[in-house]
Amino acid sequence: MVMAQTSVDCGARSTPVVDRLVCNSPSLLALDAKFGRAYAAARDANADKKAFLARAQADLAWRQQNCRDSACIEEWFNNVTPQYSALAASGRAYGVQPVESKRATTTRDGQNGSQQFNLAIGQCAVVRGMVSGVPTWRDNGVPMERAWFNVASALSPFAPNAALMQQWEHAVAQIYSSSLSPAEVGARYESMCDQYQSLDIPAPRPR
Numbered sequence: 001m002v003m004a005q006t007s008v009d010c011g012a013r014s015t016p017v018v019d020r021l022v023c024n025s026p027s028l029l030a031l032d033a034k035f036g037r038a039y040a041a042a043r044d045a046n047a048d049k050k051a052f053l054a055r056a057q058a059d060l061a062w063r064q065q066n067c068r069d070s071a072c073i074e075e076w077f078n079n080v081t082p083q084y085s086a087l088a089a090s091g092r093a094y095g096v097q098p099v100e101s102k103r104a105t106t107t108r109d110g111q112n113g114s115q116q117f118n119l120a121i122g123q124c125a126v127v128r129g130m131v132s133g134v135p136t137w138r139d140n141g142v143p144m145e146r147a148w149f150n151v152a153s154a155l156s157p158f159a160p161n162a163a164l165m166q167q168w169e170h171a172v173a174q175i176y177s178s179s180l181s182p183a184e185v186g187a188r189y190e191s192m193c194d195q196y197q198s199l200d201i202p203a204p205r206p207r
Contacts, residue, residue: 006036007060018063021070028070031077038081041088048122082140083150086133086182087126123157124193124204130154131206132186134175144176158203171206 009015010023022028039056046052059080067073130151137147151172152165160168175185192204 035081038084042084045088082137087129127154128189132182135182138176148172160203
């Protein structure tokens, strides 16, 4: 789905429930326009278009499958739009290119080593983007529990242990209760992903 300005099609003859609800509500249309801008900014900041589009399609599919009223759609916009704003603010959230990305080494599962490097550093950058987005969610009234859920979801591919997840939850709570800006949090975590060469090494730690 191409979303330059909107995530719904108000001109189609046969439209899904979500599209009808959004198209008939000025307030939801305004939220959709805000989402469209955040989406476009995150897409443009992201070098891995395939991974980004897969995420966006999953987000939209969830909305289509689960939302049947305006309240659900409004909550979806309020939760998801800040995530895309955070991805854009973090800069190239999926697209950090490794210095040695052309080096072809083979891992035990047969995958190219540079592909593993891209995967790991890209996912770490997603974590960094989510953490940097905590102040944005805070300022937009998104509950701390939802902010933590977003960060925890980004961490899940690394399979961190319970103790590390508790450290991250504490770090997210501290950021949420502080007056730090997204830029200040981003600067704190700027070098967090420099170490990554594969998802086999430990999950990133909070700072």
